[in-house]
Amino acid sequence: MRQSERWVEVARELTRFDALGGFDFRPFLNEVRELLGAQNTLIYNPTCTEQGWDLEFGLWTGEAASARSAAHREHVKKSLTDKPHFAAYDPFAVQRAQRNRALTVQHLLAIESGASEAHRRVWSAIGAGQQDQVRILLCHGPRLLAWFGAVRDRRFGRADEQRLQSLASAMRARLVAERAARARAPHLGLVDGLLAAITEPALLLTKHGRIEAANAAGLQLVDEDRAELFQALREALALGKRHPSFALTRLAAPGCPEYVLALHVDSHIAHADQVGQACRRWQLHGRRATVLEQLVAGRSNKEIAQLLQCAEVTVERHVTSLFRASGAASRTELLSKVLMVARGAGRLP
Numbered sequence: 001m002r003q004s005e006r007w008v009e010v011a012r013e014l015t016r017f018d019a020l021g022g023f024d025f026r027p028f029l030n031e032v033r034e035l036l037g038a039q040n041t042l043i044y045n046p047t048c049t050e051q052g053w054d055l056e057f058g059l060w061t062g063e064a065a066s067a068r069s070a071a072h073r074e075h076v077k078k079s080l081t082d083k084p085h086f087a088a089y090d091p092f093a094v095q096r097a098q099r100n101r102a103l104t105v106q107h108l109l110a111i112e113s114g115a116s117e118a119h120r121r122v123w124s125a126i127g128a129g130q131q132d133q134v135r136i137l138l139c140h141g142p143r144l145l146a147w148f149g150a151v152r153d154r155r156f157g158r159a160d161e162q163r164l165q166s167l168a169s170a171m172r173a174r175l176v177a178e179r180a181a182r183a184r185a186p187h188l189g190l191v192d193g194l195l196a197a198i199t200e201p202a203l204l205l206t207k208h209g210r211i212e213a214a215n216a217a218g219l220q221l222v223d224e225d226r227a228e229l230f231q232a233l234r235e236a237l238a239l240g241k242r243h244p245s246f247a248l249t250r251l252a253a254p255g256c257p258e259y260v261l262a263l264h265v266d267s268h269i270a271h272a273d274q275v276g277q278a279c280r281r282w283q284l285h286g287r288r289a290t291v292l293e294q295l296v297a298g299r300s301n302k303e304i305a306q307l308l309q310c311a312e313v314t315v316e317r318h319v320t321s322l323f324r325a326s327g328a329a330s331r332t333e334l335l336s337k338v339l340m341v342a343r344g345a346g347r348l349p
Contacts, residue, residue, distance in 0.1 A: 006035060007166055014170040023178055029061040032167070036160060038150035039063045039131065045146045046076060046091050048208035053079045057146075068126050075125040089137055091144040092211050093230045099139040100172060102149075102165040104156045105132055123151075134160050138172045141219050143211045145175040194261070194332065197339040201264035207250075209234030212259065221264060233262060249298035251332040261298075261335065278338045282325040291318040295331065296338060 010031050025043060033041040044058035053076050060069040089098055097111045105119065123129045134156040135149025148171060149164065150156075195202055201217040209230075214221075236243040237260060246262040275296055279289045287308070294304045301319065305312040319331075328334035 003035060006031070007163055010035070011167050011170040014167070014174045023174065025059055026061060029059065032164075033062050033150060036134070036150050036152070036156075036163065037154075038152040040065065040068065040128070040152075041150045042069075042072075043146050043148045044072070045144060048206075048210060053077060064127075068128070071126040075122060089144070090230070092209055092234065093142045094137050094139050094144050098137050099142075100136060100168050102134060102136045102161040102168065104134050104161060106155075107161070108135075132156050134164055136164060136168050136171070138168065138175055140172070140176050140179075141211075141214055143213075145172065145179070194336040194339065197336065198263070203246075203262040205233075205237065205260045205262055207237065207258050207260060209237045217264075247298045249296070249331075249335060250300070251330075251335070259332075274338055274341070278326070278341045281341050282322075284322070284325060288318055288321055288325070291315060292322055292334075292338070295319070295322070296335060 010028065014028065029041040029043065032038075040060055040062035042058070042060045045056040046053055047056040048054075055073055055076055058069060058073060060066075060072070089095060095111075098108075103111075109119070120129060123131070123133070128151050131151045131153055132155045133149055133151045135147060138145045138148055195204060195213060195215045195218075198215055199217065201221045202215045203211055203218045203221075204213040205211055233243055233246055235241075236246075236248065242248070243262075246264060249261045249263070251259045251261055275289070275293045278284070278292065284292060290308065291304055294307065299307070301312050301315045305315045308315070322334060323329065326334055326337045328337050
């Protein structure tokens with residue numbers, strides 16, 4: 001089989017979704033390594049934990065793969081979490097010029113200012129400082145799905161970039177499908193509907209500030225590459241403070257991961273109308289209406305109690321009453337129903 005045909009077959013194998021949730025990337029990485037004549041191929045995804053940076057997953061193949069993998073993870077754990085970039089990119093909101101694009105080190109440094117030193121530190125730490133790389137930041141919207149690429153002693157060229165690029169679409173589809181297979185749960189359908197109901201720029205974040213999803217207006221905001229905006233947003237989440245440009249609402253339900261809905265404040269004025277429509281639909285008055293307004297604004301029960309100068313348990317009773325009136329079972333669903341009513345899609349419980 002000619003090499004060009006082997007690249008096509010590798011891409012085709014990725015799109016065979018008969019092993020979702022358990023796809024073995026190792027044979028695929030070994031094939032790519034052989035085709036590129038590389039010492040190593042790897043795929044990994046950085047994530048934030050309570051302790052700092054770590055790897056959600058990481059897989060190396062080739063020479064000294066185990067040792068390099070261990071050194072790589074150790075270096076990741078020592079990285080500073082208060083910096084907007086991890087190595088030469090921001091995994092929370094990947095720069096548009098780097099998304100789903102195969103790049104050698106030479107071409108990466110031409111589009112990412114300040115990447116040289118960060119790049120040198122990472123790869124020197126794992127013993128690959130003198131080797132060249134070609135890689136793709138595989139993304140779903142602004143969110144990083146995985147770093148995927150290869151390293152070798154001799155330089156990679158444009159042809160190598162093009163070969164790796166030929167796998168980008170299939171690889172991205174595979175990662176999206178694998179993530180969905182692992183994480184598919186009833187709450188995700190609710191979250192999808194929630195974002196679809198919002199016309200303002202909206203982002204769904206993990207409690208560590210990782211962008212999990214965004215609506216069309218939110219994606220447009222991310223595409224503006226306003227790094228300082230999103231760094232300040234992550235700092236607000238970490239410190240439990242308010243953000244001048246986003247209204248932050250924590251979404252939590254039993255058995256579901258905790259998310260934060262970030263709505264851009266420039267469009268947040270419309271919320272008064274949305275809350276008003278919901279109050280009329282559910283016949284809410286007085287304190288219940290006020291509590292609903294504060295919930296939509298992203299305030300916690302404790303904050304609402306301080307604002308209303310009442311006991312927190314009193315606010316909890318009002319929230320329970322709101323659940324009964326709306327038919328919601330959680331804050332996430334309550335917020336979704338408020339937005340559905342505003343769009344004329346809500347129904348009386």
